[in-house]
Amino acid sequence: MTFGELMFESKGSNSWIHSICFSESGNRLAWVGHDSTICLADASKKMAVACLSMETLPLLAVTFITENNLVAAGHDCYPMLFMYNEQQGALTFGGKMDIPKQSSQRGLTARERFQNLDKKASSDTNKASLDTVHKNSISQISVVAGNKGNCSRFCTTGMDGGMSIWDVKSLEAAMKSLHVK
Secondary structure, three states: OOOOOOOOOOOOOOOOEEEEEEOOOOOEEEEEEOOOEEEEEEHHHOOEEEEEEOOOOOEEEEEEOEOOEEEEEEOOOOOEEEEEEOOOOEEEEEEEOOOOOOOOOOOOOHHHHHHHHHHHOOOOOOOOOOOOOOOOOEEEEEEEEEEOOEEEEEEEEEOOOOEEEEEHHHHHHHOOOOOOO
């Protein structure tokens, strides 16, 4: 193809695109849009497009970790697994990959509640905090060990500069229903 020639056009997403990624084989192209959709075009199926609309904040980054599995993340501050079923030509949500750790919090006494009300002019006893590793939007996902066809570890980078390394086998063990193929 010559430079500047349109290679592919899809009506799967109705917004601007934040990130795209080719699979290891180059036969699949995935993208995430600002309308909270993730789409995948499969060249082996005549560029059939599978899209999944999420009820989350927009996704900002996407990458393949196997030929049929993708990791995407964005403003919700946690990576999510998506699986592509080649026979059905459909994308499905596999689950959140950031499993919050249980924290031990004790309840406030009546005296502490009145002190909070007096000092802060508020009866709100809960501090706003995220139960995720990242405390800001995730803007990048990179394969660290392996490749896009067989990733064993990947890295997520937040807009605040925070980085986390994720081990796929450890995630499979922690998420009993997860099996990355």
